[in-house]
Amino acid sequence: MAEFTLDLNDDQKQVRDWLHGFAADVIRPAAAEWDEREETPWPVIQEAAKVGIYSLDFYAQQYFDPTGLSIPVAMEELFWGDAGIALSIVGTGLAAVGVLANGTEEQIGTWIPQMYGTPDDVKLAAFCSSEPDAGSDVSAMRTRAVYDEAKDEWVLNGTKTWATNGGIANVHVVVAVVDPALGSKGHASFIVPPGTPGLSQGQKFKKHGIRASHTAEVVLEGVRVPGHCLLGGKRKLDERLARAHERARSAAAGADGGERVKNAAMATFEASRPAVGAMAVGTARAAYEVALDYAKTRSQFGRPIIDNQGIAFQLADMRTRIDASRLLVWRASWMAATGKAFTSAEGSMSKLYASETAKQVTAQAVQILGGNGFTREYPVERMHRDAAIYTIFEGTSEIQRLVIARTLSGMPIR
Numbered sequence: 037m038a039e040f041t042l043d044l045n046d047d048q049k050q051v052r053d054w055l056h057g058f059a060a061d062v063i064r065p066a067a068a069e070w071d072e073r074e075e076t077p078w079p080v081i082q083e084a085a086k087v088g089i090y091s092l093d094f095y096a097q098q099y100f101d102p103t104g105l106s107i108p109v110a111m112e113e114l115f116w117g118d119a120g121i122a123l124s125i126v127g128t129g130l131a132a133v134g135v136l137a138n139g140t141e142e143q144i145g146t147w148i149p150q151m152y153g154t155p156d157d158v159k160l161a162a163f164c165s166s167e168p169d170a171g172s173d174v175s176a177m178r179t180r181a182v183y184d185e186a187k188d189e190w191v192l193n194g195t196k197t198w199a200t201n202g203g204i205a206n207v208h209v210v211v212a213v214v215d216p217a218l219g220s221k222g223h224a225s226f227i228v229p230p231g232t233p234g235l236s237q238g239q240k241f242k243k244h245g246i247r248a249s250h251t252a253e254v255v256l257e258g259v260r261v262p263g264h265c266l267l268g269g270k271r272k273l274d275e276r277l278a279r280a281h282e283r284a285r286s287a288a289a290g291a292d293g294g295e296r297v298k299n300a301a302m303a304t305f306e307a308s309r310p311a312v313g314a315m316a317v318g319t320a321r322a323a324y325e326v327a328l329d330y331a332k333t334r335s336q337f338g339r340p341i342i343d344n345q346g347i348a349f350q351l352a353d354m355r356t357r358i359d360a361s362r363l364l365v366w367r368a369s370w371m372a373a374t375g376k377a378f379t380s381a382e383g384s385m386s387k388l389y390a391s392e393t394a395k396q397v398t399a400q401a402v403q404i405l406g407g408n409g410f411t412r413e414y415p416v417e418r419m420h421r422d423a424a425i426y427t428i429f430e431g432t433s434e435i436q437r438l439v440i441a442r443t444l445s446g447m448p449i450r
């Protein structure tokens with residue numbers, strides 16, 4: 037019996053078709069308006085909450101699918117609708133995953149429902165790690181969290197930047213330095229509950245693309261959060277820091293401790309990056325479909341422009357790259373869900389290839405639509421601007437290449 041299959045199961049097909057319907061009927065028609073307004077599309081998020089797409093239940097169901105394919109399939113369909121609106125819908129999920137992955141059961145039960153709110157009163161969450169001087173280089177993070185033992189409170193100070201939903205979220209998950217001697221191993225994540233004094237929104241950014249998604253600075257000035265807001269709890273943190281110090285000592289003494297820590301952190305990124313690859317596949321596919329349709333219906337010199345190999349071959353290449361991207365994304369997602377080791381940085385490969393594909397394919401789509409492609413009368417202009425984000429967030433293309441090259445070579449390439 038042949039076990040290998042690329043067929044989605046019936047549940048996955050049903051969810052895919054349902055999401056595609058929502059993307060086609062609700063998201064796509066609203067895309068141009070919210071792109072122009074550069075505002076969070078609250079009514080669309082509410083609509084998604086009403087039908088059950090914007091909810092913890094839905095997200096958790098996809099997240100825990102044992103094949104790993106449900107998240108990429110969902111991301112592809114939503115981002116096919118529109119990248120800015122889709123990010124507004126799934127942005128909370130990025131913060132929720134941080135709590136699901138590192139929080140205690142009590143923290144998960146307390147905070148994740150507050151991240152989503154209810155269909156009548158939807159809320160958002162934000163994940164705040166990047167800082168003005170610490171983007172790719174997270175070890176340069178400066179936001180500090182200091183424990184006030186007498187009050188069992190943590191005090192947070194610093195400035196986060198480019199935070200999706202930053203400042204408008206109900207719940208913020210903030211990464212901060214608790215042990216500066218350990219570099220990026222000395223970081224911990226904190227919940228900042230709704231209405232906590234000292235947290236404010238700094239600059240809201242005007243962006244090149246995904247303009248319906250809110251991106252802003254988050255300023256933390258003497259923000260005090262109760263001890264129970266440390267994700268995972270104090271005892272787990274103390275044990276982790278003690279282990280990290282021990283490994284640092286072993287690494288300095290020539291043992292393999294440092295390598296093991298690096299590998300654990302890398303495995304986490306490898307598992308999350310394919311989801312961004314899937315978003316890129318959604319945008320690329322959307323632009324390709326518009327271009328294919330246009331090429332078949334637009335006539336010049338008395339025949340459809342697709343009659344020219346110069347156009348037809350471009351479409352053939354676009355579709356080939358999109359399918360190859362999806363296969364890389366599915367492979368990495370399946371590996372993450374089934375606990376396979378990422379021995380060749382397959383997660384980074386999928387994100388690198390799919391994001392570069394989205395940029396290339398959307399640029400080709402603009403070219404195929406000619407003058408119309410350059411105007412906002414057609415969606416490929418917006419898709420081309422949106423696609424530029426995929427090679428930047430969740431690790432730039434250069435960082436993905438570094439990770440892949442280091443993994444393949446075992447050398448400390450810089």
Ligand SMILES: Cc1cc2nc3c(=O)[nH]c(=O)nc-3n(C[C@H](O)[C@H](O)[C@H](O)COP(=O)(O)OP(=O)(O)OC[C@H]3O[C@@H](n4cnc5c(N)ncnc54)[C@H](O)[C@@H]3O)c2cc1C
Pocket residue numbers: 163164165166168170171172173197198199200201243246251425428429430431432433434435438450
């Ligand atoms: C719309 C948007 C939403 C975002 N959402 C979030 C969010 O919700 N939460 C959050 O924490 N962050 C978020 N980010 C931040 C994002 O993750 C960072 O922008 C990204 O990690 C890159 O960091 P940087 O911008 O500081 O670029 P830099 O690290 O300064 O890089 C600049 C350039 O140098 C290159 N480079 C850097 N180091 C190397 C190297 N060693 N070798 C070769 N090239 C290198 C990079 O590839 C890039 O081309 C968001 C960003 C944007 C634009």
